[in-house]
Amino acid sequence: MGAGIHIVNDKLGAQAQKSAYGSYSYKLKLTNTLKLSFGLAMGISYYSLNGQELTKDDQNDPAIPTSTINKTRFDSKAGLFLYNERFYTGFSVADLSSNIRKSAELLVAGQVKHYYLTSGYVFDLNQNIKFKPSFLFKEDFRAPTNIDLNGFFLFNSKYWLGATFRTGANILKSKDLDNTLRSRDAIVVMADLNITQSFRIGYAYTITLTSLANYTGHEILIGYYFKEKTNSKMLTPRYF
Incomplete structure (x- = not known):
């Protein structure tokens, strides 16, 4: 069983978000090696959109606000x-x-239900090299x-090196699907170092493969793993 607090302060262009969540998790031991974890988080999010920071092709477009719009929701x-x-x-x-449901609210809060499915496995290539393929679907x-x-x-149980290919596809059909949207393909190159059993750092570089190819991204990862109790065994290295 675990609990925590998650705080978000994000700004992207004219949009800003401030959120605070309380989270709870519970772990079930299904077999000697297999475990199942449940997680739940609840909180409050505050969204704002500053219309004065938007560039308008049509100055009279009623869908684009001329001032700052705010929305708070659970x-x-x-x-x-x-x-x-x-x-x-x-x-x-x-x-x-x-x-x-209203387009004006969607413009400010910009949030709809998102579903995530992921899976992966670690293979031994030899005594010193392991390979982990994985995928993530977001819908x-x-x-x-x-x-x-x-x-x-x-x-050598210490250095991670890998890449991600990111794309999009119309796998599931929905009446709300916007067929004018196109996927933004990208390649992400990543490196990660397990400094100790508990502490790791990493770096990722994103290269876009579409008309946005002039844009790149940089990410820095710093992670620390807490042992459940003093006599617990932590897997070395942390595979995921």
Whole structure:
């Protein structure tokens, strides 16, 4: 059993979001090696959209605000995670409480239910090299399904090196699907270092493969794993 707090302060262009969540998780031991975790988070999100920061092609467009619009709403998330030392699969839903139907509200809050499905497995290539393929599907039934196909190599139980191919496809049909949207293909190159059994750092570089090819992204990862109790055994290395 675990509990925590998640705080978000995000700004992207004219949009801003501030959120605070309380989270709870519970772990079930299904067999000697297989475990199932449940997670739930609930909180409040505050959204704002500053219309004065938007560039308008039509100055009289009524759908674009001329001032700052704010919206506060309750939010919740839930998920399941099944795993052992080599394999994992998970399913989660974000924005469970979303009931936005009006376009004006969607413009400000920008939130609809999102569904996530992921899975992966670790293979031994030899004594010093392991390979972990995995995937992540992200679906909201309003745009093409976002697909991440990942491949990572682990060297000497310490160094991770891998890449992700990100694309989109119209896998599931919905009356709300916008067929004018196109996938934004990208490649992400990542490196990760397990400094100790508990502490890791990493870096990721994103290269777009579409008309947005002039844009790149940089991410830095810093992670620390807490042992459940003093006599617990932590897997070395952490595969996921």
